[in-house]
Amino acid sequence: MQEALLTQHPYIKVALPVPLRTLFDYKVPKAIALRHELTPGMRVKVPFGKSSRLGVIVALSETSDWNPDDVKPLTSLHDKQPVITPELMALCEWAARYYHHPIGDVVFHALPVLLRKGENAEFRTENWWFTTTAGQAFEIEQLSRAPRQQDFLKAVQQHPNGLSQQAASVLDLAPAAGKSLEEKGLLRREPRAFNKAGEKHTHQTQVPPTLNLEQASAIDALLDHRHHFHVSLLDGVTGSGKTEVFLRLIEQCIKEDKQVLVMVPEIGLTPQTLKRFEVRFNTDIVLMHSNMNDRERLDAWLLAANGHAKIIIGTRSAVFVPAPKLGLMVIDEEHDASYKQHEKFRYHARDLAMKRAQSLNIPVLLASATPSYESLTNALQKRFSWLKLRQRAGDAHIPKMERVDLRGQTLVHGLSETALTNMKLTLERKEQVLIFLNRRGYAPTLMCHQCGWIATCDHCDVNLTVHKRANKLHCHHCDSQKALIHQCPDCQSEELFTVGEGTEQLETQLNTLFKDTPILRIDRDSTQRKSAMTKLTQKIHEHDQAILIGTQMLAKGHHFPNVTLVIIMDADAGLFSSDFRGMERTAQLITQVSGRAGRAKKPGHVLLQTYHPDHAAIECLCNLGYEHFAMNGLAERKSLSLPPFYHQVIVRAESTSEQEAMQLLNALKNDLTPMLPPDVHMVGPYAAIIVRKAGQHRALISIKSAHRAPLHQVTERMTQWLEQATKQHKIRFAIDVDPLET
Ligand code: ADP
Ligand code: ZN
Numbered sequence: 042m043q044e045a046l047l048t049q050h051p052y053i054k055v056a057l058p059v060p061l062r063t064l065f066d067y068k069v070p071k072a073i074a075l076r077h078e079l080t081p082g083m084r085v086k087v088p089f090g091k092s093s094r095l096g097v098i099v100a101l102s103e104t105s106d107w108n109p110d111d112v113k114p115l116t117s118l119h120d121k122q123p124v125i126t127p128e129l130m131a132l133c134e135w136a137a138r139y140y141h142h143p144i145g146d147v148v149f150h151a152l153p154v155l156l157r158k159g160e161n162a163e164f165r166t167e168n169w170w171f172t173t174t175a176g177q178a179f180e181i182e183q184l185s186r187a188p189r190q191q192d193f194l195k196a197v198q199q200h201p202n203g204l205s206q207q208a209a210s211v212l213d214l215a216p217a218a219g220k221s222l223e224e225k226g227l228l229r230r231e232p233r234a235f236n237k238a239g240e241k242h243t244h245q246t247q248v249p250p251t252l253n254l255e256q257a258s259a260i261d262a263l264l265d266h267r268h269h270f271h272v273s274l275l276d277g278v279t280g281s282g283k284t285e286v287f288l289r290l291i292e293q294c295i296k297e298d299k300q301v302l303v304m305v306p307e308i309g310l311t312p313q314t315l316k317r318f319e320v321r322f323n324t325d326i327v328l329m330h331s332n333m334n335d336r337e338r339l340d341a342w343l344l345a346a347n348g349h350a351k352i353i354i355g356t357r358s359a360v361f362v363p364a365p366k367l368g369l370m371v372i373d374e375e376h377d378a379s380y381k382q383h384e385k386f387r388y389h390a391r392d393l394a395m396k397r398a399q400s401l402n403i404p405v406l407l408a409s410a411t412p413s414y415e416s417l418t419n420a421l422q423k424r425f426s427w428l429k430l431r432q433r434a435g436d437a438h439i440p441k442m443e444r445v446d447l448r449g450q451t452l453v454h455g456l457s458e459t460a461l462t463n464m465k466l467t468l469e470r471k472e473q474v475l476i477f478l479n480r481r482g483y484a485p486t487l488m489c490h491q492c493g494w495i496a497t498c499d500h501c502d503v504n505l506t507v508h509k510r511a512n513k514l515h516c517h518h519c520d521s522q523k524a525l526i527h528q529c530p531d532c533q534s535e536e537l538f539t540v541g542e543g544t545e546q547l548e549t550q551l552n553t554l555f556k557d558t559p560i561l562r563i564d565r566d567s568t569q570r571k572s573a574m575t576k577l578t579q580k581i582h583e584h585d586q587a588i589l590i591g592t593q594m595l596a597k598g599h600h601f602p603n604v605t606l607v608i609i610m611d612a613d614a615g616l617f618s619s620d621f622r623g624m625e626r627t628a629q630l631i632t633q634v635s636g637r638a639g640r641a642k643k644p645g646h647v648l649l650q651t652y653h654p655d656h657a658a659i660e661c662l663c664n665l666g667y668e669h670f671a672m673n674g675l676a677e678r679k680s681l682s683l684p685p686f687y688h689q690v691i692v693r694a695e696s697t698s699e700q701e702a703m704q705l706l707n708a709l710k711n712d713l714t715p716m717l718p719p720d721v722h723m724v725g726p727y728a729a730i731i732v733r734k735a736g737q738h739r740a741l742i743s744i745k746s747a748h749r750a751p752l753h754q755v756t757e758r759m760t761q762w763l764e765q766a767t768k769q770h771k772i773r774f775a776i777d778v779d780p781l782e783t
């Protein structure tokens with residue numbers, strides 16, 4: 042920075058990772074200003090209270106709101122280049138305003154963990170092996186006396202684009218052999234940026250299938266809009282070839298030397314997704330998800346930031362990845378609730394992606410077989426183009442859905458006779474059965490036969506789930522665990538029994554019922570370890586007949602070609618939920634899980650077990666399908682003035698004492714009601730459905746309006762009020778804009 046500039050901008054405004062909705066002013070010491078060019082987005086070390094903190098410069102400023110003598114100088118500059126680009130800084134500032142969240146927390150959320158902790162934004166490199174001209178022409182047979190060198194050279198010869206050290210290790214090639222070949226002048230080494238996803242060691246490029254008519258017209262429409270901001274909703278039944286469509290679009294973007302961000306809901310999806318991209322694109326791909334360690338994530342981030350990674354596949358937080366040539370964002374399974382962060386900074390990655398695309402003037406593609414009611418409304422109102430795929434791709438057909446009336450039936454481990462008969466027939470045909478039971482663990486309740494005692498969590502108002510294999514009682518709300526007990530703590534009776542059934546129990550019971558059939562359970566417990574999901578998927582593909590048991594993890598985009606029968610154990614589970622989104626979610630889950638049936642050549646069949654076969658919702662979903670169901674649901678939401686027709690904000694408060702949160706919100710309501718604009722409605726305060734969670738008593742107020750502007754103003758006022766009111770108390774509050782849960 043030059044001296045003239047310093048007189049213009051003697052101050053910087055810094056975002057710090059503290060829960061205060063403000064920026065902090067610091068002076069730029071002359072010594073730093075003369076040697077460095079300070080720009081927004083760079084990290085700085087600054088004094089804060091009695092210690093020092095790492096912060097991010099948000100703006101340079103001529104003035105400070107504080108007395109100049111009170112403004113401290115920054116301690117040191119941390120970066121040569123901004124780690125938050127101007128584009129992303131604008132997005133962060135917008136998000137902080139829209140979600141009423143402290144800017145410092147937003148900015149730090151946008152950075153990989155290691156950068157938050159002060160790591161340098163520099164590449165870690167690894168060696169890549171290449172053949173020299175002599176090495177490429179070298180006859181392998183001449184090395185028959187050195188088989189390790191022979192293997193090494195052969196492998197590198199087969200990789201004209203080079204072989205990474207990682208890939209060499211995966212192929213079990215001896216490093217010493219590589220060095221000997223280097224000394225002989227047959228190989229050379231070159232350091233390159235490290236990419237975890239770059240483990241792949243073959244560059245096979247697959248020939249894509251010929252598109253059907255629906256796919257072809259969707260891709261035509263998408264290509265028309267590929268150079269400007271435009272949102273398309275690719276609404277295609279499960280297995281209709283949505284992925285194939287967006288692969289084509291991505292192909293075109295890569296040809297035009299752009300970067301593409303592909304967002305996926307959860308890690309369970311990524312092994313398969315990555316594979317599909319790898320066999321299609323001979324280009325650099327990086328992954329960003331929570332199963333990677335911090336260093337691997339930073340490596341991926343750096344490759345995206347310098348434009349090297351052409352395709353970035355990531356979960357929610359990848360929406361903040363810097364990508365200088367970003368030309369397209371794809372949001373797969375756009376209806377998935379995991380795109381919304383449910384704690385602290387409660388943003389929705391789909392909505393932020395759209396905002397980001399708008400400022401970059403690039404297109405967004407949302408894909409789903411069960412679009413969210415929000416996106417359907419946008420499509421109906423023509424804000425999005427609505428591209429429909431109604432046929433399954435290739436030779437596959439939409440599975441037939443059949444209701445099984447459970448009333449008065451004898452059930453075996455929760456399975457009806459119809460279900461069991463169909464399972465046997467399916468397995469005899471050497472096909473696979475998938476059973477959907479959205480409850481992990483052995484049983485949701487442990488009870489005493491003598492006195493009726495029930496095992497409950499010490500910190501939450503919920504029952505503890507029995508996990509027999511782990512020998513634990515587990516709270517699925519706060520994650521606390523204790524050892525499984527065999528004696529009632531109240532009456533000392535040893536007659537404890539479980540009520541209800543979870544996936545672990547079903548697995549045990551089916552193992553005795555179907556002795557010779559492999560039974561594979563897919564839930565959060567069985568996939569906790571790294572690469573567990575990949576191994577399970579492999580096993581599923583290895584066997585002909587098998588029974589898969591799973592929770593909602595199974596609903597997420599998996600492709601199991603030999604599954605022909607899907608059984609929904611309890612279709613009623615979400616039907617009577619107190620949350621107005623319960624129906625939407627249940628229909629999405631059932632449709633997605635059903636969509637796992639008959640995805641290849643063999644026809645699929647779905648059995649829905651229900652005690653309410655004539656319930657209008659179940660009947661509609663079975664006979665008319667998701668779109669019809671959603672249109673009815675939307676009409677109902679409209680008549681009840683619910684989202685997406687009304688916008689909603691929830692103010693949440695929690696405290697360790699029983700009354701405080703509720704008292705605080707009552708006071709807030711009393712103070713604000715008189716100034717509430719007529720088109721903003723306030724409901725509450727009321728207690729959360731599970732009042733106590735992790736030791737906190739929780740209450741909330743909901744405000745809604747048909748218009749965003751007044752809602753935003755009221756929220757702003759409430760936030761200020763709450764910041765003042767909670768200064769002296771141990772009450773925490775959170776603002777949840779466009780909440781997905783109540
Ligand atoms: P979706 O993403 O809608 O679930 P996919 O793109 O995964 O669907 O396609 C389902 C299956 O059909 C995949 O195995 C895919 O390779 C195949 N497929 C997609 N399009 C075609 C096509 N036009 N012809 C033949 N097979 C196709
Ligand atoms: Zn007892």
Ligand code: ZN
Nearest residue numbers: 498501516519
């Ligand atoms: Zn708990």
